[in-house]
Amino acid sequence: MQSRPILVGLASPRTGGMLALAGVIALLPLFLSNKYFYDIVVLVGLNAIVCVGLNLLIGYAGQISLGHAGFFGAGAYGSAILASRFGWPPIAAMLATTLAVALLAYLVGRPILRLKGHYLAMATLGMGIIVFMVITTEDAYTGGPDGIAVVPFSIGGYVLQGERVWYWVVGALLLLAVWLAQNLIDSPAGRALRALHSSEVGAEVVGINAAKHKVMVFVISAVFASVAGSLAAHYSGFITPGKATFLHSIELVTMVVFGGMASTFGAVVGAAVLTTLPQLLAVFEDYEMMVFGAVMMGTMIFLPRGVVPSIARLFQARSKQQIGDKESGA
Amino acid sequence: MSAQFVQYLLTGLTVGAIYALVALGFSIIFNASHVINFAQGEFVMIGGMATVSLSAAGLPYLLAIPLAIVAAALVGLALEKFAVEPARGASVVTLIIITIGASIFLRGLAMVIWDKRFHALKPFTGDTPIPIGGATILPQSLWVLGVTLAIVLALTWFFGRTLLGKAMLATSHNRLAAQLVGINVRMVLFVSFGLSAALGAVAGILIAPITTTSYDVGVMLGLKGFAAAILGGLGSGVGAVVGGLVLGIAETMSAGYLSSAYKDAIAFVIILVVLFFLPSGLFGKRGGERV
Numbered sequence: 001m002q003s004r005p006i007l008v009g010l011a012s013p014r015t016g017g018m019l020a021l022a023g024v025i026a027l028l029p030l031f032l033s034n035k036y037f038y039d040i041v042v043l044v045g046l047n048a049i050v051c052v053g054l055n056l057l058i059g060y061a062g063q064i065s066l067g068h069a070g071f072f073g074a075g076a077y078g079s080a081i082l083a084s085r086f087g088w089p090p091i092a093a094m095l096a097t098t099l100a101v102a103l104l105a106y107l108v109g110r111p112i113l114r115l116k117g118h119y120l121a122m123a124t125l126g127m128g129i130i131v132f133m134v135i136t137t138e139d140a141y142t143g144g145p146d147g148i149a150v151v152p153f154s155i156g157g158y159v160l161q162g163e164r165v166w167y168w169v170v171g172a173l174l175l176l177a178v179w180l181a182q183n184l185i186d187s188p189a190g191r192a193l194r195a196l197h198s199s200e201v202g203a204e205v206v207g208i209n210a211a212k213h214k215v216m217v218f219v220i221s222a223v224f225a226s227v228a229g230s231l232a233a234h235y236s237g238f239i240t241p242g243k244a245t246f247l248h249s250i251e252l253v254t255m256v257v258f259g260g261m262a263s264t265f266g267a268v269v270g271a272a273v274l275t276t277l278p279q280l281l282a283v284f285e286d287y288e289m290m291v292f293g294a295v296m297m298g299t300m301i302f303l304p305r306g307v308v309p310s311i312a313r314l315f316q317a318r319s320k321q322q323i324g325d326k327e328s329g330a
Numbered sequence: 331m332s333a334q335f336v337q338y339l340l341t342g343l344t345v346g347a348i349y350a351l352v353a354l355g356f357s358i359i360f361n362a363s364h365v366i367n368f369a370q371g372e373f374v375m376i377g378g379m380a381t382v383s384l385s386a387a388g389l390p391y392l393l394a395i396p397l398a399i400v401a402a403a404l405v406g407l408a409l410e411k412f413a414v415e416p417a418r419g420a421s422v423v424t425l426i427i428i429t430i431g432a433s434i435f436l437r438g439l440a441m442v443i444w445d446k447r448f449h450a451l452k453p454f455t456g457d458t459p460i461p462i463g464g465a466t467i468l469p470q471s472l473w474v475l476g477v478t479l480a481i482v483l484a485l486t487w488f489f490g491r492t493l494l495g496k497a498m499l500a501t502s503h504n505r506l507a508a509q510l511v512g513i514n515v516r517m518v519l520f521v522s523f524g525l526s527a528a529l530g531a532v533a534g535i536l537i538a539p540i541t542t543t544s545y546d547v548g549v550m551l552g553l554k555g556f557a558a559a560i561l562g563g564l565g566s567g568v569g570a571v572v573g574g575l576v577l578g579i580a581e582t583m584s585a586g587y588l589s590s591a592y593k594d595a596i597a598f599v600i601i602l603v604v605l606f607f608l609p610s611g612l613f614g615k616r617g618g619e620r621v
């Protein structure tokens with residue numbers, strides 16, 4: 001009888017989801033036959049880390065951001081400049097960059113998170129574009145539109161190189177990111193976020209400091225994006241401003257919404273689908289852009305809640321029906 | 331006033347008038363539907379590009395321009411019918427992604443129909459600069475300013491004097507109440523997309539002889555128009571025009587006196603600073619949240 005609560009615990013969506021994700025990460029290499037596939041999966045993992053953070057902001061707190069590629073780009077370029085131009089150890093460069101991005105997000109977040117809806121969309125969009133323009137213009141440090149080469153990541157003499165090594169590093173970090181996000185969601189702070197999502201005034205009335213919580217989650221999501229950006233720069237060995245564009249911000253938001261808002265695993269699924277999609281669409285050549293736009297429109301029109309919640313609802317409806325069948329049968 | 335200042339002011343007004351037209355398009359659709367149409371910039375592109383290829387096919391401007399505007403308006407109507415209407419009641423983020431998806435789709439389509447090159451359009455009436463107060467102005471700039479003024483006057487008349495215009499205004503104030511007094515709200519939504527698309531196309535045609543046009547010209551113009559609409563206060567017609575002109579002038583001035591490298595960033599710096607102090611723009615509705 002002792003084992004029963006553990007089993008029940010394992011079957012809960014949260015632990016079950018973590019185990020399923022860990023299982024997928026552990027077994028996936030069996031199906032990855034060459035470097036190219038590893039490369040795509042590493043990119044999926046890095047995007048998924050950004051999306052898990054962004055989902056806390058958009059899905060749970062209900063605050064939109066059209067500028068998170070700016071944080072991703074700031075993280076990537078911060079690491080690249082400190083490590084490659086100034087010769088900092090990569091881990092120190094990443095930590096310093098992460099702290100700087102957290103501070104930036106805090107300073108920007110405090111005034112702009114007072115804004116609502118479209119005004120917040122505009123402000124975050126503007127912030128992202130300003131970061132992008134600084135990156136393309138300050139070419140003495142950033143290499144401008146041509147980009148900048150980045151030294152490989154190394155910890156105490158051990159150099160992280162090769163797609164396979166990166167696969168396990170990114171996989172472990174993704175699990176950590178999901179675990180952190182899940183813990184935050186189930187904490188009092190997470191409940192506060194959901195409360196202010198449904199009504200900010202209502203949340204304030206029951207004693208939640210809405211401004212504080214919104215800024216907190218904004219900073220957390222910026223940190224996730226910045227860390228993923230730093231890692232992406234070291235992994236690919238080269239970074240261009242393309243990763244900091246408005247379009248990349250939109251892609252990140254689309255991943256979150258496509259997977260399903262307020263679903264951490266949805267964010268991972270969204271990142272996986274939308275990162276691999278352009279690779280598949282390459283067969284359309286000149287029509288690639290049209291097809292990508294059409295897919296974006298189509299999924300949002302037909303699955304406005306996103307893939308994972310829609311499937312989950314389908315299963316719930318079916319299991320309810322089965323229970324109903326049993327009851328009527330008895 | 332130095333001649334240089336006058337020059338920057340004239341250039342700024344020209345650019346600002348274009349931003350104002352794009353911003354008006356954003357505001358009209360927002361009023362009818364509370365949707366921010368991120369594909370607004372693509373109408374600007376369609377207007378310019380269609381005029382380029384129609385006049386290259388031998389049509390005179392008097393025929394090519396109206397046809398290009400109609401083409402853009404039809405695309406706007408199609409966008410409403412097939413992308414926005416089916417997603418009614420979806421969340422703000424979802425609608426933003428749908429219209430951005432539409433803009434990517436239209437840009438891809440333009441790339442397939444036309445090409446990736448820049449195209450110049452011949453100025454409407456010559457290109458001899460006219461001297462004004464030590465500075466000069468292109469005849470095409472006069473066209474931009476004149477047509478923008480005419481459109482603003484026509485829109486004032488349309489929203490103040492015609493039945494359809496008043497119906498659109500009523501819908502923007504209270505959708506449900508408008509429906510209860512017998513206004514066809516769906517029709518209003520449909521018309522607003524056609525009208526906005528036509529406005530965007532006009533902006534694209536007016537500016538094409540000055541800045542040239544290409545398949546991706548809509549991205550920046552769309553975002554700056556959105557910034558202008560937000561600066562003025564979403565949904566306010568006066569706000570859209572003032573916001574557009576302010577952004578245009580500020581941008582040209584700072585490019586001239588400060589740094590031209592950050593010209594495109596100025597609009598977004600201004601919008602952030604203004605929103606810090608006026609969270610609903612210059613002329614936006616202020617109001618509390620209801621629980």
